Amino acid sequence: MRLHTLVASLALLISSAALAEAPNYAVGAQYDTTHVYVAPGDVDAFVKSFTATFGGQSTKQVVVTVTPTPSSTSSQLVQTPVGTVSVFGFRTPVPYPFGLERTGYLVTDLDAAVKAANAAGAATLVAPFDDPIGRDAVVTWPGGVNMQLYWHTKKPAYVAFEHVPENRIYLPAESADAFTKAFVRFAHGKVVSDDRHAPGIEIGRKDGTYRRIRIESTYGKATVLVTDGHLDWPYGTELTGYEVGDLDATLKRAKDSGAKVVVDAHAEGNRRAAMLQFPGGYVAEVHSGQ
The missing domain is CATH 3.10.180.10 (2,3-Dihydroxybiphenyl 1,2-Dioxygenase, domain 1)
Structure with a gap:
């Protein structure tokens, strides 16, 4: 029993040390977005009001598949000096569990970041998958807090926020x-x-x-x-x-x-x-x- 306890303790120490030494995969707050799901007919009105309120501008709207299973949505990034939102106007029903994630966080290495999240206590809700401009995954934290992690094939370069949301x-x-x-x-x-x-x-x-x-x-x-x-x-x-x-x-x-x-x-x-x-x-x- 003492040997088993010693082995378990050593394993815990090794695991804790590995977690403590895990890299920080974050890129920066200006690359993190709130996910906003609205009906297709409301997208333009939302974008107009949001940018009029906070400043900034939207990228060109595109219609794409942003989920690992078939779906169709308009997608655009609205960047303001005080926060960024990813706006989705789904033309099809939204596949579960999309729409329940609150944010998207850009990471330097998606697979490693998902493993680090798992080691810290999160569960993988949506395993990594390809999207039109990179790769994504969704993790869920204690309490049911869902967050998307994403990585871009072409590294973006965004200006830092005036105020971090x-x-x-x-x-x-x-x-x-x-x-x-x-x-x-x-x-x-x-x-x-x-x-x-x-x-x-x-x-x-x-x-x-x-x-x-x-x-x-x-x-x-x-x-x-x-x-x-x-x-x-x-x-x-x-x-x-x-x-x-x-x-x-x-x-x-x-x-x-x-x-x-x-x-x-x-x-x-x-x-x-x-x-x-x-x-x-x-x-x-x-x-x-x-």
């Missing part, structure tokens, strides 16, 4: 620590704050507190919002929080371009924040200050 991840208490530990290991990131008494107004409550974990890595920012799921709409439906220099001006541009302010601007400690819903249904948190 935050991936907003709502999780129950039972899985928040497991997700945080696994993702931080994979991303070579760090927990910059873990506030167990963050003000409830941040998740739409009139009083009380909740736990908020903020993570930073080469992939960008992530905020884990730990709740009991008793949330008023639209909290929990937003995938990304966008930092802007002038919140009031941003909200005006949004309203003028067809978006709706679904949570009015309000104070959140050292931030002012609001929530927008764009044509097609995409909900986004917007804030100024840190």
Whole structure:
């Protein structure tokens, strides 16, 4: 029994050391996108409103297959100074589990990155496959957080963001620590704050507190919002929080371009924040200050 215990301990140490020495496969926050799925008829209105609100521009729309099984969607990349979105308008039913992934993260080596994610605690939800410009996979983290990892045949070169957006991840208490530990290991990131008494107004409550974990890595920012799921709409439906220099001006541009302010601007400690819903249904948190 002692020999078996020693062998198991050595195996664990070797595994931990290998994980600690695993390279960081991230490229940079400006290469990470939020995946936005809208009906084909809403794509143009969404892109027009999103760029009018945040600036930037869209790549040319193409109709392609972006899944490992047959499907058809319009696809375009909308790049702004405060965040990038990949917009999909599927002409066919969306094959499972696509549409459930929240982000796409560019990596330097797809197969190695998937293995590193597995070693850190993620499961491979969609095994690596070819797409028209590279390769992709989808992994799922503790708590059911799905993320796409992708690699391009031709290395892209994008300008760094003026403000790095935050991936907003709502999780129950039972899985928040497991997700945080696994993702931080994979991303070579760090927990910059873990506030167990963050003000409830941040998740739409009139009083009380909740736990908020903020993570930073080469992939960008992530905020884990730990709740009991008793949330008023639209909290929990937003995938990304966008930092802007002038919140009031941003909200005006949004309203003028067809978006709706679904949570009015309000104070959140050292931030002012609001929530927008764009044509097609995409909900986004917007804030100024840190």
